Every structure is written in structure tokens, then in C-alpha cells.
Amino acid sequence: MPELPEVETVRRGLQPVLEGALIVRAEARRPDLRFPLPERFAERLAGRTITALGRRAKYLTMHVDGGPVLICHLGMSGSFRIESGERDNRPGEFHHERSKNPAHDHVVFHVLDPQSGPARVIFNDPRRFGFMLFAEGAPDDHPMLAGLGVEPTGNALDGPLLASLLKDRKAPLKAALLDQRLIAGLGNIYVSEALWRAHLSPLRAAGTIAGPGRKARERSEALASAIRSVIADAIAAGGSSLRDYHRADGSLGYFQHSFAVYDREGVPCPTPGCGGHVERIVQSGRSTFYCRACQE
Numbered sequence: 001m002p003e004l005p006e007v008e009t010v011r012r013g014l015q016p017v018l019e020g021a022l023i024v025r026a027e028a029r030r031p032d033l034r035f036p037l038p039e040r041f042a043e044r045l046a047g048r049t050i051t052a053l054g055r056r057a058k059y060l061t062m063h064v065d066g067g068p069v070l071i072c073h074l075g076m077s078g079s080f081r082i083e084s085g086e087r088d089n090r091p092g093e094f095h096h097e098r099s100k101n102p103a104h105d106h107v108v109f110h111v112l113d114p115q116s117g118p119a120r121v122i123f124n125d126p127r128r129f130g131f132m133l134f135a136e137g138a139p140d141d142h143p144m145l146a147g148l149g150v151e152p153t154g155n156a157l158d159g160p161l162l163a164s165l166l167k168d169r170k171a172p173l174k175a176a177l178l179d180q181r182l183i184a185g186l187g188n189i190y191v192s193e194a195l196w197r198a199h200l201s202p203l204r205a206a207g208t209i210a211g212p213g214r215k216a217r218e219r220s221e222a223l224a225s226a227i228r229s230v231i232a233d234a235i236a237a238g239g240s241s242l243r244d245y246h247r248a249d250g251s252l253g254y255f256q257h258s259f260a261v262y263d264r265e266g267v268p269c270p271t272p273g274c275g276g277h278v279e280r281i282v283q284s285g286r287s288t289f290y291c292r293a294c295q296e
Helices: 005-017 040-047 159-166 173-177 188-197 214-237
Strands: 024-026 050-056 059-064 068-075 077-083 107-114 117-124 133-137 279-283 285-292
Touching: 005 050, 005 059, 005 068, 005 077, 005 107, 005 117, 024 040, 040 133, 077 159, 159 173, 159 214, 188 214, 188 285
Parallel strands: none
Antiparallel strands: 024 107, 050 059, 059 068, 068 133, 077 117, 107 117, 279 285
């Protein structure tokens, strides 16, 4: 599944084309993706102007004037591409070829932007694990978004807040960080990377960084800072481009080449002077990569 930086990269790639554009026509080429498309999907979007393109955790949100909010999830293989008369829709270098099979072009938005003219924004999803749903009211009230925790971007997630979220929790630290009710959109890859940056073991009890002492405060501050920085770095680099993930304009992100520990089992730990090696363990069925020498 694409993680938060991948989804934010897609949002930023789509934003210049979609925000402020008129949806001349929406085209649903099949009745369902992971879930059935909303009733009157194309009819309710046609003729409306896109006022904002947002993101909540790993979900994209498309706000239109006088209509429902479209909530979109990319699933495992979903991607958008932009086709217009003024741009090459596949700039950049390709490490993994994206789907070009038109049989997987399931939803097409025909849009008209006052500045750049007409374009088609196409959602392609070979495995059909993605979905598009309508939120009739506030998006945060929709069952898919209700109950999500704090975003791991900006300065909202700081040491005191993180400590309050993890207080008295006996679950392993990594498992607690993956709880979407606490921190929204934080996934497996970037949890491993953040824990390495903070020099904290994924196996330690989550509540141990939430105590009253100085050590606990230092740990919570270090971890909050590491989470914010690893997400910011990944967004700046364009996402991790794992397997089927692609940016909206067809190019790929390169943050995977900057991974310190994720998927680097057996390589020397990059912490200066550490001397340890990256290990792989399995927690709740998910791979965790860390260095036991410097992550305590």
C-alpha cells in the first residue's frame, strides 16, 4: 500500500491540474473498484468545479462546489496519470513500469482549467484494491476517516502530545505507532525509519517513552522529531516508489534510495560509530528493520 508521503506526492502532482478546474464529464468505466462506486457517480460530479484537493492520512479528498466530497484511496496498484495537449504525462526515469493497459483505466475525469485548458485525469488500478466514495457531510465524519489520529506532518505532533498518546501502553512501540487511531497515515516503512533516527527499539513497550522522567521526555521528543522529519524528507523526495507506486505526472520518487534500515537486512548500520548491522524481525506479520546495537 502506498504510504502517506506517496499519497501526498500524488496530491501535489494533481493539484495544479485539478484545483479550480471544471469537471466537464466524469466517466466510470466499471461499476465498482474495491467497493461499488457511489450511485449517480458521474452525474453528481459533472458540471462542478473542484475547489480543493486535500489529503487525510492515506486518503485523497476532492472538494467540489455544491456537491459531495470525493474520498479516494489508491489501494495497492492504483495510480493517476494526467493527459493534456501541453504536457508529457510520463516525465522522469522509470524504475518500475506503470500499467499502460487501458483495460485498467477505470475512472476518467475530463476537466477544463481556465489557465491550462482541457485535460484528462485517469485512475488506473489493475488490482482494483483502490476505491472512490462520497462523503455527504464533513469528510472527517465519514466512516473511513472518523477516528483517525493526529497527522504526522507539521508541528502538531510534538513530544508531549506523543507521550500523551502512548502513556501506559504496553504494546511494542512499533505496533503503537501503526495504530491509525493515534497517528494517522504512519505506515510500516516510515515507522522503521523514524525509530532508527530516534535510536529507539521497535520492541520496547510504548509507554516507556511517556513517563515523567527526563529520559522519557527526551525519548518522546526525539521520536516526535524523527517522525516529522522522515515524513517531510520522503515527501520532499517524492515518495518511496515501491513496486507499483507512481507519481501523478508519471515520474517516480527516489526516497527508497535513502532508506537507512528498511529492506536493508544485513548491511552495516549507518549510525556513525555504531558497528552494528541491520536486522529483520517480524512483528504482527509485518517486517521490521532495526539495529539492536544502537536502538534501545
